[in-house]
Amino acid sequence: MVSLRTKLLAGLAVILLYGFWIIQLALSLPASELQFSLQGDQLLAAGPDAAPRPVESMLVGGKALPARAVLVIEEPDVLPVYSDINQFFAEHTQLLQALKAGTLQVRYQDGSEQPLHPLPRGLMQLPGMFWLQLLCGLAGMVICMLVWVPGEHNLATRSFALSGLGYLLASSTAAVYSTRELFIDGELFRILSGLNHCGAMLFSAAVSAFLWSYPRRAPSVWIPLALYGGFASCMILDQLQLTASPVEGFHLWVIGVFMIGLSGAVWQWRQTRNSPADRSAFRWVLLSILAGTVFFSAGMILPVILQVALPHAQGPLLATFLLMYTGMALGITRYRLFELERWWFSIWSWLLGGLAVLLTDLALASLLTLSGPTVLAASVALVGWVYFPVRQFIWGRLTVSRQRGLDTWLSQALPVMLQAQRSGHTDSAMEQALLAVFQPLRVERLSHKAQRPQVVDNGDALQVPGPSGEEDYLLRHAEQGRRLFTRQDVQLARLVLSLDSLVLHSLTARVEGATEERNRIRQDIHDDLGAKLLQLLHTASDDSRQLVREAIRDLRELLQSMDGHEVRLDVAAARWQEETASRCQASDVTLHWQQTLGEQLLSAGQFSHLTRVLREAVSNALRHATPTELRVELSQQGGAMLQLRIENDGVALAETATSGRGLQIMLARARQLGGELQHGCAQQRWWLALQVPIAPSDTPAAD
Template sequence: MFSLKTRIAMGFLLVVAYGLMTIIVALSLPVSEIHFRTDKDTIVATLEDGREISVTQFSNDRQRIPADPILLLEEPDVLPGYAAMNDFFRAHQFLESALTSGSLSLQDENGNAVAISSSSRSLVSLPGLFWLQLICGLSGMVICLLVWVPARSDIAINSFALTGLSYVLFSSAAAIYSTRELFMPGQLFALLSGINHFGALLFSASLGAFLWNYPRQAPSIWFSGMFYLLFAVAIVVDQAQLVTTPAAGFHSWVMGIFLLGLGGAFWQAWKTRGHRQDRIALRWTVLSIVLGTVFFAGGMIVPAMLTMPTPASQGLLFTTFLLMYLGMAMGVVRHRLFNLEPWWFSLWSWLLGGLVIMLTDLLLATLLTLSGPATLALSVALIGWLYFPVRQYLWGKLIRNQRQGLDSWLSQALPAMLQEQQNAPEQSGIAAALQAVFSPLSLKRAEGPVANVSIEDNGNRLLVPDSKEPHHFELLHPHDGQRVFSRHDVETSKLVLALHTLVNQTRTAREEGASEERNRIRRDMHDDLGAKLLHLLHKSPADSKPLVREAIADLRDLLKAMEGHALSLDAAASQWREETSRRCRDHDVTLQWNENIIPATLHAMQFSETTRIIREAVSNALKHSETPLLSVTLHGDTDKLNIIIANSGLDPSATPGPQRGLNIMQFRASKIGGGFEFGIADQHWQVLLSVPVNR
């Protein structure tokens, strides 16, 4: 099992290795000190002394061939038939064999013979068009690699990755033979031409399968397989030369498969109607593909099918395919094509960071080719004391040891868990602890129960049970994708869960202790203060007894709140009505009680604070307004209880007094998450209270 970043690094190294192999093959081609070019229907040779002569033929000791300008043709499959292509390859085989054996010479229009000697090719002699084609192909492959490795495997993603593989195949093969000076082994030329055809046909088939499966999957998997079947048939037809011309055996197949695949865009347009996100992805994808392929199709394939001259160099036209991959990369950044997670971009930074370090090493190795003891000693000192420490620090940031001991994960998990539980009591804190310990690229809470901690997807995914069923946590790619999950991580996850259990047990023990202390205080208040208030009630004069009764009622409410038990809304309303009725009778005030409540409960604190608000509102109405009528309305809503307390004792000439009692009521309402308003409505002073309830 390899981590995500390890797989990407391995893929990147394979791409680099393929590029180096392509360069080695290009450097192996023989060259001469004489340079050749075409001028209308003639091959012109530039000799070592700078003179230019028109070449009429090439010869060795036994054979001669005419100097046909076709020998300098960039792409052999534009020839009118396979027979002409075979003659083309045989002519190149003759030239390369004669050159390497030292028997090749040319003859000018005056009959003069000039010997041609062989020399080796160097990196600086490789033309810019070679590097352009190679770099574009490798870049397209790297983009596909960065999409294919982290994404979940399906037909669309695999087909897209195959387009990158086929692109680097046909572009690198063409980069070698299209930028040759003149000489190239005929067998190698034929092989590279076959690789070019293989890559082009595979590109069309993969692109067609991709268009039919992204963003919606094709009607049938066999329908997608049809493109690869057509690819296989086309390869047999082309390489076995079952027809007479490359236009019929190769170009027409490339264009036909591409057009069949482009039909998938219309099918996708029909399937994604009404789905905005899929519509955006489809629009961006089709635009990128059209921009990347239209130039090559119009500048190379169509002219070849119509036996017309190409308007531009094939090497330049090949580079337009990179527009497609750049468009896809921009789509990933802007619209998250292929459902790639945001952490996808950290892979780019990691890969490019490592690449920068390696290129810096190569650059320093190239620049520090110094001579002289003093200069060499200075360069070694700078590298040893400055560059290497900085390099190791940066590399340690990119590739660091991730194994953690008990003290390490505990110091990360415990603070994160406690902090999350403090900020969000409804959360277990397990997610924060897992994030702190593993630093995964993705952590999400998924539906469905999980019995035990388990590793899936070859170590890329870790499933951890959540304390709140039926959910679990899903972690992807630990430590920013630098490794995979292991048995050690399973044990660490179990320790995190055990830590969560221990924290909960500690909290439970603390709450039980606090509850026991509250019960002790409640019993003492009930036995001591309650008995004294009852004794005071019996000994008090008649005008003081209502005040003592209110004190006893307050004590009773306080004790109920300390018990912490919930109370049904019916029972609460009954107590409120009984107390309010008694107080209205004591003040000769008519009570109008309206009640329409729902089955629900109030927590002890909700009941206690609501009782105090109702009691204060009734006291204000009885003592300050001298109202003859008091109206109390209770109306139950889906998730709250609305209470309206109104009186008709409003004095228009009265000046507003202090609102300390109203402010206290408002504070009590906000304490239990309710709402509180007061004011004048229909010549009545009213208080409006809303209290959240539990259905």
């Protein structure tokens, strides 16, 4: 198997060899002592140090050939009929043969004549328009090669690559004959013009097929095939000249096929209306294509078809096609077009960056009359201090990385994980972290399991395995639909999974450590304090024995709360009623007990705190007042809120204890339970009300 790097280097080598061949072909065209130009309908000739003079005719072996203005036009297919084009090629053959034979002369309108001799062309004699067209075509082909070689080989990428090939054929051949110095073999001119037509028509068909194939496939494969069939039909009509005019044989076909492609753009627009990622990518693609084709169509093809004005210069118009490929390159970095990653633009930037450095050196060498070492030093300084900083600035502005650094995503994921874990919502900790890091438009849950995080649906979604065998998470449209998911997001998802596991293990270890320490303390209390209280119970007097029994009861409740066992609410209320009734009976106080309770479960902590609040309230009433009756009411609101209300008629003595230590302890316990404690006097009765939340239970628990 050939590596990707080898394929890329091989493709680059082929493109560069083709570029060198085009340069050699342009250098093979001869020059002469005169420069020919066009002013209106008049052919002008100018020597190196002479002003332009109007030409009457060209003398070919003593025979006068009219100096028609069409001899210097850039593109022969602007002529109205094929017969004129054939005559155009034949006259160029005559001029070249006469120049090489030394029998070519120029006759000016003043009657004077000047012989012409063939002169070689050098690199510095090639005009700037030649380099512009050639380099734009090569750059466009390089971009297409970098898409086609590493990308998925489907109809869209193949069509995109063929459009680059067509652009290179059209621009490179036009670079040769449109910048000629009048003299070129007619047959070579015909071949180059045919290749130019082939490239232009291939470009139109390929771009149209691409618009029908990206981002959604065409409803029928026959549509792009018909477009390529139109390319073949056009080439047969044009090259065999089966029509009278190149308008019917070529230009109308180019425009017609491209209009079919635009109808495909309308279809794609409708198909992507429910997919924000595809719609954003296609919008960028369509804008790039229109920016690259509208100038050439308006400035070159439409004037020829309508015969309303002379076409504009072909070179700058062909160069505008590079806008399309540059837009595609930027689209790859922003929308991951063609399933390519950000390294793609790095390769492209590296290739064209090296070319820019080379061109900078050549420009300095040609513009500055300096020695070789001086030019080299100036080039290095200019590239290092100007080119590279400007390139990095533009790269940073256009392709700002949306991938968050480690510190950013860690600061987003860790707090929400810890908060969810501490609040007991371990099942939502992972989801909250994924929401914080990737900011998707929505999160779905999948029943099928993935072994590892993976990008699905062409970057629209990221599938992340749920921790501990839970359902998978499917994140749709990263950063609120502003970008697609990439391989870097897969790595981030793996880090989030690892962080979730680490947080869970740390909290579990903390709980296990606390439980182990609680059990040790519980055992020590049971063995030491419990044994001593039992011993004290057997040796205590009758007056103290009741106090010791209460201490043993409190110890048992404390140990029970440390065990962490849950208690059913109605069972707890029965225990509270039994204890309160016993205490009221001992103090000769009438107890009125009312309860309306369900079968919810109280945690060990809730049971312990509620028991002590009730016990403290009863103690305050019996100790600081002289009540004749005590009323206790237990009720629920909606099944999720428990209300405890205690009243007594010993108001006078109770008012002295409103700010005592016992009340402060009850307030603290109420806050620990997440509830609220209130107290006051009403209708000659002292009251205290506690309201705390309790978790509802779907099924009754066993006692």
